[in-house]
Amino acid sequence: MDERVKQDLIKIVGEENYTERLIDMVSYSYDASEHSHRPSCGIWVEKAEQVSEVLKLANREKIPVIPRGAGTGLSGMAVPVKGGIVLDLNRMNKILSISIEDRLAVVQPGVVYASLENALASYGFFFPPDPASGKVSTLGGNVATNAGGVKGAKYGTTRDYVLGLQVILPDGRVMRTGSKTMKSVSGYDLTRLFVGSEGTLGVVTEITLKINPKPTATSTALATFDSLEDAGRAVSQIMHSGIVPSVMEILGRETLLAINQNTDLNLPEVDAMLLAETDGYTKEETEYQMGKILEVFRRNHAKEVKEAKTADEVNDLWKARKSAYAVLARIKTHFVLEDVTVPMAKVADLLKGVDAIAKKYDLLIASFGHAGDGNLHPQILYDGYDPDQVKRMEAASGELFKLAIDLGGTLTGEHGIGLSKAPYMTLEHDPVAMDVMRTLKKMFDPNNILNPGKMALEG
Ligand SMILES: Cc1cc2nc3c(=O)[nH]c(=O)nc-3n(C[C@H](O)[C@H](O)[C@H](O)COP(=O)(O)OP(=O)(O)OC[C@H]3O[C@@H](n4cnc5c(N)ncnc54)[C@H](O)[C@@H]3O)c2cc1C
Numbered sequence: 001m002d003e004r005v006k007q008d009l010i011k012i013v014g015e016e017n018y019t020e021r022l023i024d025m026v027s028y029s030y031d032a033s034e035h036s037h038r039p040s041c042g043i044w045v046e047k048a049e050q051v052s053e054v055l056k057l058a059n060r061e062k063i064p065v066i067p068r069g070a071g072t073g074l075s076g077m078a079v080p081v082k083g084g085i086v087l088d089l090n091r092m093n094k095i096l097s098i099s100i101e102d103r104l105a106v107v108q109p110g111v112v113y114a115s116l117e118n119a120l121a122s123y124g125f126f127f128p129p130d131p132a133s134g135k136v137s138t139l140g141g142n143v144a145t146n147a148g149g150v151k152g153a154k155y156g157t158t159r160d161y162v163l164g165l166q167v168i169l170p171d172g173r174v175m176r177t178g179s180k181t182m183k184s185v186s187g188y189d190l191t192r193l194f195v196g197s198e199g200t201l202g203v204v205t206e207i208t209l210k211i212n213p214k215p216t217a218t219s220t221a222l223a224t225f226d227s228l229e230d231a232g233r234a235v236s237q238i239m240h241s242g243i244v245p246s247v248m249e250i251l252g253r254e255t256l257l258a259i260n261q262n263t264d265l266n267l268p269e270v271d272a273m274l275l276a277e278t279d280g281y282t283k284e285e286t287e288y289q290m291g292k293i294l295e296v297f298r299r300n301h302a303k304e305v306k307e308a309k310t311a312d313e314v315n316d317l318w319k320a321r322k323s324a325y326a327v328l329a330r331i332k333t334h335f336v337l338e339d340v341t342v343p344m345a346k347v348a349d350l351l352k353g354v355d356a357i358a359k360k361y362d363l364l365i366a367s368f369g370h371a372g373d374g375n376l377h378p379q380i381l382y383d384g385y386d387p388d389q390v391k392r393m394e395a396a397s398g399e400l401f402k403l404a405i406d407l408g409g410t411l412t413g414e415h416g417i418g419l420s421k422a423p424y425m426t427l428e429h430d431p432v433a434m435d436v437m438r439t440l441k442k443m444f445d446p447n448n449i450l451n452p453g454k455m456a457l458e459g
Helices: 003-013 022-027 048-061 113-121 139-145 190-194 228-239 253-262 283-299 311-331 344-361 387-406 422-428 431-444
Strands: 041-044 065-068 085-088 095-099 104-107 162-168 174-178 203-210 217-225 247-252 272-280 304-307 334-337 364-370 375-382
Touching: 003 041, 003 048, 022 041, 048 065, 048 085, 048 162, 048 203, 065 203, 095 113, 104 113, 113 139, 139 203, 162 190, 174 190, 217 228, 217 283, 217 311, 228 247, 228 272, 228 283, 228 344, 247 253, 247 311, 247 344, 253 311, 253 364, 272 283, 272 311, 283 304, 311 334, 311 364, 311 375, 334 387, 344 364, 344 375, 344 387, 375 387, 387 422, 422 431
Parallel strands: 041 085, 065 085
Antiparallel strands: 095 104, 104 203, 162 174, 162 203, 217 272, 217 304, 247 272, 247 364, 334 375, 364 375
16 A cells, blocks of 8 residues: 555554554455455444545545455455455444334444344344344445345345435545435435445445344244255245245255265255245244145145244254255365346246256256245355366356346345356346446446446446
């Protein structure tokens, strides 16, 4: 970092909050994707005013600034691909208020998802998006990526809970969006524009969230199917039956085989396993809903149906789903975890298409995910030290994205575009939409300092 700029940054954040140490530069160079690039320096900020001063300076000097939460992104979103300043928001980690009467929480961006969950639990409330990375990922990161999770089909994603934001724009101006009310049609929806914008338009420094009373009862069941069509039809029939399960997860054959080869879970080796959960405020309510789901499973030729009666049995039914990511991650030296999403009734077609792509490129691709909202996680396993396998993995990824779009779906239901999916943006978005996105980026950030190189915004 240029000495003059370094001294200016130190004036804003203090010497102890500025780093160029190798260990920090390496840590900031990657996230949970396969991408990496080192920044010139990192800074820890504690106040919105500091963020504003840093952005004013960076904008004047035309230096990239990369907002960073926990760095758990799976698409290279927080990777400083053009160098510059990593703006570490982890120390802005206060829950500013919880108002049960208004069903609101106001938080700083560095609050870890699980910390808010713990704080809300004492009031019998929860914040539903529930990303699997919630024990470490930050709410600022969740907002910037519109994170979701296993409960998406019933509860939606982060976007559905963000009522308002404080955002620092690339020129340092401080802006408030939204309101503290459950509805508002006042002006353009700037809040929604920032949710999912991957740190490319502004830095989020305060978040107002809608929170929900936590259901007190759940029912859980699992069903296996010898045919993907039967499983796919069962999901579709459940999702338009009027019963909305809080969880509707699917595990494909390759995932079940891989879990069996690497654990002692001894799962049935079928084409598909579905895990369903219903939630509510009385056992009668959840059992009634589960009864309807079991009827649909049986009507669609489920081979085996298991209903959990005790807490231990619930844990047993969840074991396969919970172990999928970690088991698959250990099989080869490298993997990419995709998150293509298709209309609900197309889940079986997507799974079949994934199997065909795996065969074509002679790769192991194991799928699991959120059948209830059509969001699958095909995990492509490969040896990253073998150039031929890397090439085949890249071709398979490209074909997978095309398949999702051909089925009427989207490139990403959870993990964002970042670097990984930037080359495929034009598969999904027409030239006019791309032009509007690029024009918006230029309007907010004419010097392209905020998280440059992401989302194909410079094409
Ligand atoms: C094991 C594992 C499981 C996962 N499970 C899920 C899942 O179930 N659902 C899901 O949606 N994702 C999941 N992810 C992906 C990831 O955890 C989410 O994208 C998460 O929201 C990222 O949060 P973070 O704090 O790590 O953000 P980072 O990775 O640090 O940053 C992500 C993006 O947000 C931007 N950003 C961060 N903070 C701010 C801010 N305050 N203002 C503006 N921009 C900001 C960054 O610049 C970057 O573009 C998973 C990842 C892993 C490794």
